[in-house]
Amino acid sequence: MTVSSTTVSSTTATSTTATGTPRRPRRWRFAVYLTLAPVLATLTVFQYYPAISGIWHSFFDWKPVGHSKFVGLANYRTMLGDDLWWTSFRNLGAIFVFGVVMWTIPLLAAELLISLRNRRLQFVFRTLLIVPMAFPGVVTALVWSFMYHPNQGIINQGLSAIGLSELRQNWVGDPDLALLSLLFIGFPFVAGLPFLIIYSSLSNIPAEIFEAAEIDGVGRLRRVWTIDLPLLAAQIKLLFFLAVVATLQYGFLAYIVTAGGPDGATSVPVLRMLDVAYQGGDWGYAAALSTTLFVITLALSCVVVFVRRKNSLADAKGM
DSSP states (O other), X not given: OOOOHHHHHHHHXXXXXXXXXXXXXXXXXXXXXXXXXXXXHHHIIIIIHHHHHHHHHTTEEOOSSSOOEEOTTHHHHHHHTOHHHHHHHHHHHHHHHHHHHTTHHHHXXXXXHHTOSOHHHHHHHHHHHHGGGGSOHHHHHHHHHHHTOTTTOXXXXXXXXXXXXXXXXXXXXXXXXXXXXXXXXXXXOOSSHHXXXXXXXXXXXXXXXXXXXXXXXXXXXXXXXXXXXXXXXXXXXXXXXXXXXXXXXXXXXXXXXXXXXXXXXXXXXXXXXXXXXXXXXXXXXXXXXXXXXXXXXXXHHHHHHHHHHHHHHHHHHHO
């Protein structure tokens, strides 16, 4: 019996795998891989190669121009006795704790926003709250730096205007106040990723849940604690992971406003690396610091991802 070529082509085009998923032609899959090649090449040149090069040169007395002498673990031994390096991690701890605690403000703003019955009014307030995210970070840093100025700054001038001149401070010039002043840049901390994630998650909670809680006489604070926060558990874990990574990479605001001073009071690992490389000219030691920070970031990221995955599997088994 003769089978027409049309029938063969139809059979080939509609062939499926054992699971019922359409099987793509091998040439099509090769084309997909080929289109990914430029992306992989770009990542290799601009991401993977610099990272691997930094790790490799951390074992050398690295001279960007000239011969680099192999020194083994000498740079890492120097790091162990670097007080400024370890002090910068203590500052990171304060930055992380402060940032997590301040999530209460975006949470409060999101809770108040979803309480508005008028959708148009809710849209207006939501837009006003997130518009500051469009401002460049360097502009925000420079504006706050001017506000903290000991003489012309609006904060000290405002205190003088209301008769509280005794409260005037050198906000970013006093080692006891510099870190706290740096942390308050961006207050009230609503215009940011935590607000967007919390608000979108609360908006997706079925209204019937809130209505049932209201009928049962559940107060607002109790509802937030017993209903809203448990339903936001996955989003809070995501925010926690992002906060860990962002804190370890923190340094932009400190560089613009205080440059790590005074007396290292606002120093963070990123600024310490920059200072060692560009001010001290010790590129090998800077590479060792960078490698250490990379390993710490990778380790903490893996821990957070593992915990999230473990909890997700536990939730799935409990369903």
